Amino acid sequence: MTTQHGTLDNGWTGFQGVNSDVTAANTATTDLINILDAVEVPVVVLRRDFTIAYFNKAGADMLGLSPSDIGRTPRDIPVLAALPRLEQQCSQVITSKVESKVDFRDANKWFVVRISPCMQSDRQVTGSVLTFTNVTAFRSSIDQAIYERECTKAILNTVADPLVVLSADQRIQSGNRAFYTMFGVSRDETQGVPLCELGNGAFELALLRTQLEEMLAGSRAFQPVEVDHVFTVKGPSTFILDAHPLSFPGHSERRVLVTFQDITARKQAEAAKDLRSEEELRRSEAFLAEGQRLSLTGTFSWKVATEEITWSEQLYRIFEFDRSVPVTLGLIGTRVHPDDMPMLNDMIDRARAVSDFEYEHRLLMPDHFIKFVHLTAHGVRDSQGRLEYIGAVQDVTQRRLSEEALGKARSELANLARITSLGVLTASIAHEVNQPLSGIITNASTCLRMLSADPPNIEGARETARRTIRDGNRASDVITRLRTLYSKKDLSLEAMDLNEATREVTSLSLNELQSKRVILRHELADDLPPVIGDRVQLQQVILNLLRNAADAMNGVEDRPRELLIKTECDQGDGVRLSVKDAGVGFTPQAADKLFEAFFTTKSDGMGIGLSISRSIIEAHRGRLWATANDGPGATFAFSIPCWRESLADAETRLNWTDPLTGAA
Amino acid sequence: MKSHPERSTTECPLVSVVDDDESVRESLPDLLREFGFAVRTFPSAEEFLASDCVGPTRCLILDLAMPGMTGPELQQELIRRRQAIPIIFITANRDKTVRPRLLEQGAVECLFKPFRDTDLLDALNIALRTN
Numbered sequence: 001m002t003t004q005h006g007t008l009d010n011g012w013t014g015f016q017g018v019n020s021d022v023t024a025a026n027t028a029t030t031d032l033i034n035i036l037d038a039v040e041v042p043v044v045v046l047r048r049d050f051t052i053a054y055f056n057k058a059g060a061d062m063l064g065l066s067p068s069d070i071g072r073t074p075r076d077i078p079v080l081a082a083l084p085r086l087e088q089q090c091s092q093v094i095t096s097k098v099e100s101k102v103d104f105r106d107a108n109k110w111f112v113v114r115i116s117p118c119m120q121s122d123r124q125v126t127g128s129v130l131t132f133t134n135v136t137a138f139r140s141s142i143d144q145a146i147y148e149r150e151c152t153k154a155i156l157n158t159v160a161d162p163l164v165v166l167s168a169d170q171r172i173q174s175g176n177r178a179f180y181t182m183f184g185v186s187r188d189e190t191q192g193v194p195l196c197e198l199g200n201g202a203f204e205l206a207l208l209r210t211q212l213e214e215m216l217a218g219s220r221a222f223q224p225v226e227v228d229h230v231f232t233v234k235g236p237s238t239f240i241l242d243a244h245p246l247s248f249p250g251h252s253e254r255r256v257l258v259t260f261q262d263i264t265a266r267k268q269a270e271a272a273k274d275l276r277s278e279e280e281l282r283r284s285e286a287f288l289a290e291g292q293r294l295s296l297t298g299t300f301s302w303k304v305a306t307e308e309i310t311w312s313e314q315l316y317r318i319f320e321f322d323r324s325v326p327v328t329l330g331l332i333g334t335r336v337h338p339d340d341m342p343m344l345n346d347m348i349d350r351a352r353a354v355s356d357f358e359y360e361h362r363l364l365m366p367d368h369f370i371k372f373v374h375l376t377a378h379g380v381r382d383s384q385g386r387l388e389y390i391g392a393v394q395d396v397t398q399r400r401l402s403e404e405a406l407g408k409a410r411s412e413l414a415n416l417a418r419i420t421s422l423g424v425l426t427a428s429i430a431h432e433v434n435q436p437l438s439g440i441i442t443n444a445s446t447c448l449r450m451l452s453a454d455p456p457n458i459e460g461a462r463e464t465a466r467r468t469i470r471d472g473n474r475a476s477d478v479i480t481r482l483r484t485l486y487s488k489k490d491l492s493l494e495a496m497d498l499n500e501a502t503r504e505v506t507s508l509s510l511n512e513l514q515s516k517r518v519i520l521r522h523e524l525a526d527d528l529p530p531v532i533g534d535r536v537q538l539q540q541v542i543l544n545l546l547r548n549a550a551d552a553m554n555g556v557e558d559r560p561r562e563l564l565i566k567t568e569c570d571q572g573d574g575v576r577l578s579v580k581d582a583g584v585g586f587t588p589q590a591a592d593k594l595f596e597a598f599f600t601t602k603s604d605g606m607g608i609g610l611s612i613s614r615s616i617i618e619a620h621r622g623r624l625w626a627t628a629n630d631g632p633g634a635t636f637a638f639s640i641p642c643w644r645e646s647l648a649d650a651e652t653r654l655n656w657t658d659p660l661t662g663a664a
Numbered sequence: 665m666k667s668h669p670e671r672s673t674t675e676c677p678l679v680s681v682v683d684d685d686e687s688v689r690e691s692l693p694d695l696l697r698e699f700g701f702a703v704r705t706f707p708s709a710e711e712f713l714a715s716d717c718v719g720p721t722r723c724l725i726l727d728l729a730m731p732g733m734t735g736p737e738l739q740q741e742l743i744r745r746r747q748a749i750p751i752i753f754i755t756a757n758r759d760k761t762v763r764p765r766l767l768e769q770g771a772v773e774c775l776f777k778p779f780r781d782t783d784l785l786d787a788l789n790i791a792l793r794t795n
Contacts, residue, residue, distance in 0.1 A: 438777030439687030445781035
């Protein structure tokens with residue numbers, strides 16, 4: 001067989017058969033060429049020696065070919081040269097007569113090059129035909145799809161909870177990494193396996209299967225299912241299974257996404273927390289009970305509308321009722337001290353209206369023991385607006401008794417002190433008075449004898465009578481100038497701050513004043529200059545004034561028992577301290593006698609306090625006086641010279657006179 | 665009321681009064697003279713001892729508490745000097761333990777001020793009898 005080469009306008013050189021009619025063959029070839037040119041698919045034909053035999057219009061456009069490229073090899077064409085194994089693959093095609101494909105990329109275009117054997121009618125391969133298909137769009141969408149798929153896979157694999165996709169017949173299609181890891185299985189092991197066979201029957205739950213069926217059928221939404229199981233690899237676990245149908249447009253096949261939420265740890269923690277909080281609750285209850293016991297406080301709740309009363313254990317103990325006894329207001333009443341019953345009834349009546357109450361009352365126990373209780377309650381309204389009281393009752397008997405005992409002891413001590421000092425004073429007075437008294441009696445006795453003499457000694461009698469009168473006056477003087485409680489040699493003079501001395505006295509007296517319900521106020525001047533004096537004696541005076549003021553307010557009920565103690569500079573280089581009370585005050589007639597020895601308006605006092613106080617103040621070169629207030633009560637004040645004035649005397653002793661004898 | 669008749673000074677026994685209290689020194693002598701005694705007064709034990717009355721004193725009316733030498737101290741001093749003068753103590757201090765002690769130590773009497781004139785007279789009579 002011989003071959004003939006023909007040349008066509010566009011460079012086609014085809015192999016023609018021996019018996020072909022050239023004209024017919026030419027016509028056929030031209031038609032073919034026209035068709036090929038119309039086709040948008042680039043076509044290039046290579047001969048067995050890889051030289052370019054033909055290319056169509058599209059091929060020329062794509063590869064930038066011109067007729068002069070006929071006879072060149074792909075290596076001469078830039079685009080084709082980029083296909084590294086093109087010639088190799090072409091020869092392979094020629095040899096095997098099987099077409100193959102190769103991908104290549106030109107700039108950002110993707111192509112698939114199909115290499116087909118160019119066969120003659122006698123099945124001789126004369127070359128290879130290359131057709132280029134632009135798969136850019138396809139490819140990029142593939143890429144995109146691949147990308148997204150990979151992204152999704154990455155996300156799914158990152159998710160800690162296992163996910164698995166089931167087919168409509170509940171077989172495993174695919175799972176994420178967590179799924180395979182958690183159950184210790186591989187993709188191959190589980191592919192196509194029914195879910196219920198997984199985890200050695202863990203998911204063989206009728207409930208699960210039914211639910212999945214119903215969901216897939218679209219009849220019901222899936223309710224999460226809790227599964228407890230001991231897995232071979234994982235151990236005892238608890239999962240919540242949830243399922244979602246997956247369907248995509250264009251796909252009739254339904255799939256299910258099943259999520260597994262591992263709540264093993266959470267359940268353990270909850271159990272532990274429950275245990276802990278149970279334990280904590282028990283502990284706090286125990287603390288509360290113990291606290292109530294130690295503090296002798298019981299708690300109660302009282303639902304006013306239903307009269308339902310609940311007591312804590314301690315409250316039963318306080319009232320000495322058995323715990324099994326139901327508590328009613330009537331029962332409580334049997335323990336309340338009869339004298340306090342009216343108060344209780346009044347409280348109950350008012351309680352239905354107010355929101356808080358607090359008061360103290362007594363209980364009378366069956367053995368006649370009296371208890372003092374302090375009760376506080378706070379009203380709350382429940383969701384229906386009904387009033388309920390929550391309260392506490394404290395047994396304050398001990399405190400009350402010890403307060404009373406303390407109060408008694410204190411007053412006894414005070415009495416004793418008064419009596420003792422009184423005893424001392426009385427003895428010293430007695431001693432001092434006895435001297436002139438003795439003189440009186442002696443003189444009077446003498447007088448009588450003289451008058452009875454025969455003849456009567458009138459002159460002598462007159463003389464003795466005179467002496468008697470004189471001694472009588474002396475005795476009176478002695479009583480007037482009372483000796484102070486402290487002997488002369490105990491005096492200690494110092495420069496002192498009267499404010500500080502006052503504060504000491506008031507802080508010591510606070511308890512006493514509070515128990516008398518006296519409200520003590522201070523107005524102590526900031527710039528008070530120091531004074532020279534005997535600290536203890538001046539404090540005695542302040543104490544005396546304080547006590548008198550408190551005593552004066554003893555019966556006052558209609559106004560606050562206010563006591564104001566005030567220090568200030570006195571005009572003329574002095575320091576003044578005043579004590580103002582809101583008590584009974586004094587009448588003008590009493591005003592003159594206030595400072596007299598033994599004068600008292602008190603039923604139980606000797607009234608020597610003020611006279612001694614005046615002596616002390618006068619010994620300090622000061623003065624003590626009293627004025628009636630504008631309102632109720634009186635103000636007692638003393639004024640003593642301050643340091644400045646007595647600076648001149650600082651070197652020498654203050655001119656001290658013994659208040660009793662008048663001796664310096 | 666008994667009163668002694670007037671005696672001449674040579675016949676009147678001497679009573680010395682030692683007391684720092686002026687009213688005592690003022691009032692006692694007249695009473696004692698009404699009793700018929702001669703009287704000398706001294707404001708202190710020291711002055712009595714320094715005087716010339718120690719010998720002639722038939723009875724000593726002595727205050728207990730005095731500044732300087734006290735009554736009991738004077739008593740001791742007289743004993744030391746072998747001048748056994750009967751002593752009547754007078755005191756304002758009503759301490760119950762005082763009197764028995766003083767009597768034990770040789771005093772004739774211990775009177776508490778103010779004392780009745782009759783009590784003083786009785787004591788004086790006893791004192792003079794024992795002389």
